[in-house]
Amino acid sequence: MNTPRLITSRANPAFKALSALASDPRAPRHEGRTLADGIHLVADCFAHRITVQQLLVSESGQQHPQIAALLAGAGDIECLLLSDTLFREISGVATPTGIAAVIYIPQASQGDIAGDVVMLDAIQDAGNVGTILRTAAAAGVRDIVLGPGCAGAWTPRVLRAGQGAHFNLRIREQADLAATLAICSGMPVATVAREGVSLYALDLSQPIVWLFGNEGAGLSAELIAAVQQRVTIPLATTSESLNVAAAAAVCLFEAVRQRQ
Amino acid sequence: MNTPRLITSRANPAFKALSALASDPRAPRHEGRTLADGIHLVADCFAHRITVQQLLVSESGQQHPQIAALLAGAGDIECLLLSDTLFREISGVATPTGIAAVIYIPQASQGDIAGDVVMLDAIQDAGNVGTILRTAAAAGVRDIVLGPGCAGAWTPRVLRAGQGAHFNLRIREQADLAATLAICSGMPVATVAREGVSLYALDLSQPIVWLFGNEGAGLSAELIAAVQQRVTIPLATTSESLNVAAAAAVCLFEAVRQRQ
Known part of the structure; x- marks a missing residue:
């Protein structure tokens, strides 16, 4: 994994793009990507081989052993380090775990449907x-x-x-x-x-x-x-x-x- | 029903009290009263003879026939008329129906419990x-x-x-x-x-x-x-x-x- 860059300013262009993705319900469909927030969801993305574009980690989240383990297994995926304040704005939950993934939305399935x-x-x-x-x-x-x-x-x-x-x-x-x-x-x-x-x-x-x-x-x-x-x-x-x-x-x- | 007074300022003391009741999750327990928002809930309050302290109506909500009917049946309950902007802040839903009731929370039940x-x-x-x-x-x-x-x-x-x-x-x-x-x-x-x-x-x-x-x-x-x-x-x-x-x-x- 590359060394994370720390982002502390709302004016940072990467943060502004993330903020739009997090807050505009139409953004995921338009951009073909979305935000998976929390240790559980990020681990699920890796387990299901979902394509991860970026990982976002909060400053305090870095210390969390489960987050450190996820980062250690992240290969060369770009990682952004956000101040806790900025991470909370992106996360949208009251007490974020401190990690989120920007993922590409999987292709919609096509063709006939046989089961339930x-x-x-x-x-x-x-x-x-x-x-x-x-x-x-x-x-x-x-x-x-x-x-x-x-x-x-x-x-x-x-x-x-x-x-x-x-x-x-x-x-x-x-x-x-x-x-x-x-x-x-x-x-x-x-x-x-x-x-x-x-x-x-x-x-x-x-x-x-x-x-x-x-x-x-x-x-x-x-x-x-x-x-x-x-x-x-x-x-x-x-x-x-x-x-x-x-x-x-x-x-x-x-x-x-x-x-x- | 008395003639509603129109409230347009956030500095209005009645509005400030309502705002606290609407936004602080601890307020209902402390104050023994709460806010029932929407035509359906307000009608339910009347149907179940819940004690209503105040009715809140938005300026545009006054025109709604179901709201007019609820107001017509409200007897001498105090009614506050709020600008649409202020009403939306109290309501907490994206598209409020335009009526809400401040109700006293019914007494908790006591004693043994026989059923489910x-x-x-x-x-x-x-x-x-x-x-x-x-x-x-x-x-x-x-x-x-x-x-x-x-x-x-x-x-x-x-x-x-x-x-x-x-x-x-x-x-x-x-x-x-x-x-x-x-x-x-x-x-x-x-x-x-x-x-x-x-x-x-x-x-x-x-x-x-x-x-x-x-x-x-x-x-x-x-x-x-x-x-x-x-x-x-x-x-x-x-x-x-x-x-x-x-x-x-x-x-x-x-x-x-x-x-x-």
């Missing part, structure tokens, strides 16, 4: 998208398709909420969901807040294409019309709906249960 | 706490017990994530969780990331006291030692864990399923 799929329709909250990715990976789903209007899957916030799930998934973004249904062999299931079949009455033994909709509006009318099978999680009478990431967890793990 | 319980051990993220409350209410759980180290249940962010669930729950905070187990008649179940019984092998027909732990560290060793029954959600081998709110959704709705 999770499709997201205009899910806007980064925490929800990241949590759904994490849950999908944990439930053994591999293919994720995000329609327009979703939080960008590769933004730093979604990466953080995904906790490394991204690297075990095949992710497509900005997809025409209705058109993508045609290249999936699984059974499409639209999750709706009411008037669907009970989740617990549905046979989930075959591959399923799950459709989850916007936090407020749910699935678009177009998508609901395109799918025959609608499913509803039975809720207490005083409740209108679940958070979409909670609903996805209930659905995806009901499939896990049925297949055991 | 959700206990939270040091769950720090406000979104996670609020989502778990929303999920618990939707799964028919009534009693929630938060230990020290949890995000305050009545902070504006947790209220927002709860989407009105608070008003259908009995919530205790800052509780000694191990001591509270003794006054619950349900079966305590500690959720652990590994080495517990599979969730799907556990009989959940009787009332359950669910214990969910901190986002990083899980349940404290003391609590795990205090509980005989440990349960684990079976995950894909590439995944280490679920987000705690997703895990709670899977557990609570497995109980719903078994009891149908």
Whole structure:
């Protein structure tokens, strides 16, 4: 590893570029790269052979044994040393671990899809998208398709909420969901807040294409019309709906249960 | 309703007090009041006869028919009219609906607990706490017990994530969780990331006291030692864990399923 240069000024051009990448949710898609923050995510990037452009380390982070180990294994990747103040601005978490990686976003997958799929329709909250990715990976789903209007899957916030799930998934973004249904062999299931079949009455033994909709509006009318099978999680009478990431967890793990 | 006074200055003492209530997570507990933001939450406060101290309306929000209807039914509750800029600062959401209520936090419930319980051990993220409350209410759980180290249940962010669930729950905070187990008649179940019984092998027909732990560290060793029954959600081998709110959704709705 080369000797890190120390950056202490917000006016530093390298810092300004990092700051834009960290704070503008559109930047990752435009630049084809993103920021993976934290020891856990950086280690995952190395483990999955993700191409790392730069490593960022905070001054105090250098002392951390796990960070020192990551740096020792980083070969000739460029490393920038940031003052703790600047690192915290980039990181976006209250107590950063002190290491982050600028990575190139892996190519979106293409072609037909045979197994389970999770499709997201205009899910806007980064925490929800990241949590759904994490849950999908944990439930053994591999293919994720995000329609327009979703939080960008590769933004730093979604990466953080995904906790490394991204690297075990095949992710497509900005997809025409209705058109993508045609290249999936699984059974499409639209999750709706009411008037669907009970989740617990549905046979989930075959591959399923799950459709989850916007936090407020749910699935678009177009998508609901395109799918025959609608499913509803039975809720207490005083409740209108679940958070979409909670609903996805209930659905995806009901499939896990049925297949055991 | 009295004629609202318009506030346009950050130096206004009423605005400064509201600003502290909105931004300091400790303020609700100290002041015994909190901020319920949005048409949906304010309507829920009225529906559940929560004591409203003040209503806050944005200048543009006044025009909204649902907000006008809420104001028309507000009787002699004091109403403050805020410029859109000031309202946005209080609200904390990107596109506020334009109404919020300052409410008195309902009294914590006391005494023994007979049915299902959700206990939270040091769950720090406000979104996670609020989502778990929303999920618990939707799964028919009534009693929630938060230990020290949890995000305050009545902070504006947790209220927002709860989407009105608070008003259908009995919530205790800052509780000694191990001591509270003794006054619950349900079966305590500690959720652990590994080495517990599979969730799907556990009989959940009787009332359950669910214990969910901190986002990083899980349940404290003391609590795990205090509980005989440990349960684990079976995950894909590439995944280490679920987000705690997703895990709670899977557990609570497995109980719903078994009891149908």
